[in-house]
Amino acid sequence: MTDMLKLQGVHTHIGQYHILHGVDLAVPRGQLTMLLGRNGAGKTTTLRTIMGLWQASQGSVTFDGRDITKTPTPEIAQAGIAYVPENMGIFADLTVRENMILAARGGEIDAARLKWIFGLFPALEKFWSLAAGVLSGGQKQMLAIARAIVEPRELLLIDEPTKGLAPAIIMNMVQAFRELKSTGATILLVEQNFLAAKLLGDHVAVMDDGRVVHTGAMAELAEDTTLQQKLLGLSMDAHQ
Amino acid sequence: MTAAADAPPTAALPKVRVDYLPMLLVPLLMLVALPLVGSVSTWVTLTVAALAMGMMIFLMASGLTLVFGLMDVLNFGHGVFISFGAYVSLIALGPLAGWVESDNLLLNIGVLLACILVAMLVTGGLGYAFERIVIRPVYGQHLKQILITMGGMIVAEQMIHVIWGASPIPLRLPEGLRGAIVIGDAAMEKYRVIAVVLGLTVFGIMHLVLNRTKIGLLIRAGVENAEMVEALGYRIRRLFVGVFVAGSALAGLGGVLWAFYRQTLTAGMGMEVNVLIFIVIIIGGLGSVGGCFIGALLVALVANYTGFLAPKLALGSSILLMVVILLWRPQGLYPVAKR
Ligand SMILES: Nc1ncnc2c1ncn2[C@@H]1O[C@H](COP(=O)(O)OP(=O)(O)OP(=O)(O)O)[C@@H](O)[C@H]1O
Ligand SMILES: [Mg+2]
Numbered sequence: 001m002t003d004m005l006k007l008q009g010v011h012t013h014i015g016q017y018h019i020l021h022g023v024d025l026a027v028p029r030g031q032l033t034m035l036l037g038r039n040g041a042g043k044t045t046t047l048r049t050i051m052g053l054w055q056a057s058q059g060s061v062t063f064d065g066r067d068i069t070k071t072p073t074p075e076i077a078q079a080g081i082a083y084v085p086e087n088m089g090i091f092a093d094l095t096v097r098e099n100m101i102l103a104a105r106g107g108e109i110d111a112a113r114l115k116w117i118f119g120l121f122p123a124l125e126k127f128w129s130l131a132a133g134v135l136s137g138g139q140k141q142m143l144a145i146a147r148a149i150v151e152p153r154e155l156l157l158i159d160e161p162t163k164g165l166a167p168a169i170i171m172n173m174v175q176a177f178r179e180l181k182s183t184g185a186t187i188l189l190v191e192q193n194f195l196a197a198k199l200l201g202d203h204v205a206v207m208d209d210g211r212v213v214h215t216g217a218m219a220e221l222a223e224d225t226t227l228q229q230k231l232l233g234l235s236m237d238a239h240q
Numbered sequence: 241m242t243a244a245a246d247a248p249p250t251a252a253l254p255k256v257r258v259d260y261l262p263m264l265l266v267p268l269l270m271l272v273a274l275p276l277v278g279s280v281s282t283w284v285t286l287t288v289a290a291l292a293m294g295m296m297i298f299l300m301a302s303g304l305t306l307v308f309g310l311m312d313v314l315n316f317g318h319g320v321f322i323s324f325g326a327y328v329s330l331i332a333l334g335p336l337a338g339w340v341e342s343d344n345l346l347l348n349i350g351v352l353l354a355c356i357l358v359a360m361l362v363t364g365g366l367g368y369a370f371e372r373i374v375i376r377p378v379y380g381q382h383l384k385q386i387l388i389t390m391g392g393m394i395v396a397e398q399m400i401h402v403i404w405g406a407s408p409i410p411l412r413l414p415e416g417l418r419g420a421i422v423i424g425d426a427a428m429e430k431y432r433v434i435a436v437v438l439g440l441t442v443f444g445i446m447h448l449v450l451n452r453t454k455i456g457l458l459i460r461a462g463v464e465n466a467e468m469v470e471a472l473g474y475r476i477r478r479l480f481v482g483v484f485v486a487g488s489a490l491a492g493l494g495g496v497l498w499a500f501y502r503q504t505l506t507a508g509m510g511m512e513v514n515v516l517i518f519i520v521i522i523i524g525g526l527g528s529v530g531g532c533f534i535g536a537l538l539v540a541l542v543a544n545y546t547g548f549l550a551p552k553l554a555l556g557s558s559i560l561l562m563v564v565i566l567l568w569r570p571q572g573l574y575p576v577a578k579r
Contacts, residue, residue: 077473089468091461092577098457107454
């Protein structure tokens with residue numbers, strides 16, 4: 001099994017703050033890797049560093065064998081990494097359709113692919129020509145994910161897609177990720193909802209204080225409540 | 241099974257709210273002014289003058305609002321392109337002097353279009369250079385942007401003095417564009433009508449580009465969230481340079497029209513309208529082209545009506561208008577959703 005993405009000893013500074021203190025992380029091809037950790041552990045910063053939105057001050061990020069540590073964000077995107085930020089990054093003044101068109105490189109969306117996406121997220125078909133700003137929080141999240149999968153990408157980085165969503169919608173989301181997984185997609189998913197994490201993850205990496213402090217199979221961590229307690233503390237809501 | 245089954249089947253479509261209120265302000269202001277002005281013919285003259293002025297201000301300001309929206313760049317040197325646009329039209333006017341005095345209307349219009357073309361080409365090129373030399377080193381640093389762009393403006397003004405001399409240069413309107421169209425007792429200066437038509441045309445084109453083309457979509461998306469546009473794989477810097485060049489060319493176009501309107505060229509003309517332009521883009525909502533259009537019309541209408549009704553207030557009227565609008569909508573008429 002090869003690693004699609006590899007971070008080695010990555011340090012990131014935001015302004016004068018030292019946020020990541022040597023992150024080591026591997027994302028195996030064709031699998032879903034969960035990135036867990038308490039609030040402020042550095043999960044978002046890790047994804048932003050991979051995307052080139054923050055510059056690593058030390059260490060390296062390798063994607064598909066290519067060093068992308070210093071590569072500008074647009075080139076990283078073009079190399080095949082799609083990013084769903086924590087705040088979703090929806091263009092509120094643009095319609096759902098226009099949001100999707102911008103995500104499709106060639107400017108045209110493959111009809112069969114779109115049909116498949118509508119199957120995952122029916123709300124998008126319904127609101128297709130409305131301004132994205134009128135969508136509900138869950139629908140915006142669906143649009144953000146739909147944008148990332150409008151064309152097949154090598155790797156998806158998704159930051160807390162279930163944040164603030166109602167349980168029923170979270171289960172929709174889990175279903176959609178399952179289906180996405182079945183297409184062989186490689187995903188690095190940040191998640192605070194342990195139940196969702198348990199259902200989806202193949203692998204898991206747990207961060208604390210700007211470092212990865214545990215890696216292993218998700219199933220292992222799911223069974224070991226003492227380890228959960230130790231790594232994730234009480235901030236994890238295991239019974240949601 | 242997919243998420244489809246779980247979606248509530250009968251949820252109503254959310255209402256699309258088009259925000260008409262700011263648009264209604266323009267006709268409303270005109271209506272309110274009519275009884276105050278008293279005479280219909282005076283009102284028509286004032287209103288046409290205001291619309292012409294509004295269009296020119298819009299042309300000059302539209303690029304600036306996008307430049308701010310896209311990269312958070314405060315360009316206080318935008319007036320450079322207005323002055324330069326006006327002066328370089330002299331390049332076309334030299335060889336075409338015969339066309340200015342000709343009684344062939346087509347030649348008259350031709351010379352105006354030639355001036356516009358030359359001005360837009362030169363100011364577009366100047367904008368490209370200005371972005372590289374003056375703006376690029378100070379991305380993301382507002383204080384430095386203000387200082388260096390103002391500095392750039394002063395240097396440019398001095399360059400105009402060096403090239404074309406320090407004294408004002410009179411500018412003659414082409415023969416067929418002088419005078420007024422008289423309907424009843426209302427007189428509308430022909431040139432003002434032309435300015436309105438040109439302004440509307442450019443606004444229409446901009447609207448189409450922004451709403452119907454991929455570049456336009458990218459610009460609107462970039463104004464909202466530049467980082468996300470990059471994360472989708474587009475180079476926002478390139479887009480920004482394009483917008484800067486186009487905005488400079490539009491300012492040059494506005495400069496030409498403005499110069500013919502005043503029938504004089506002065507090196508300080510760009511600096512003079514600079515303040516007005518900033519008021520307009522703040523009223524409109526920074527980053528919003530539609531807001532800029534309505535803001536420009538409002539500023540011009542208020543300036544013209546108060547100029548007639550209470551000349552002493554005319555100077556402060558734009559600032560007063562801005563204050564009132566910001567009290568109503570603190571982010572301007574059409575606030576741009578920022579991440
Ligand atoms: N723009 C910023 N400026 C300064 N500090 C920041 C900035 N962004 C994040 N931080 C700090 O970096 C640390 C890691 O933040 P990050 O957002 O990566 O954590 P996270 O694991 O994603 O947390 P959460 O679960 O709350 O999303 C936090 O201490 C945070 O306060
Ligand atoms: Mg986070």
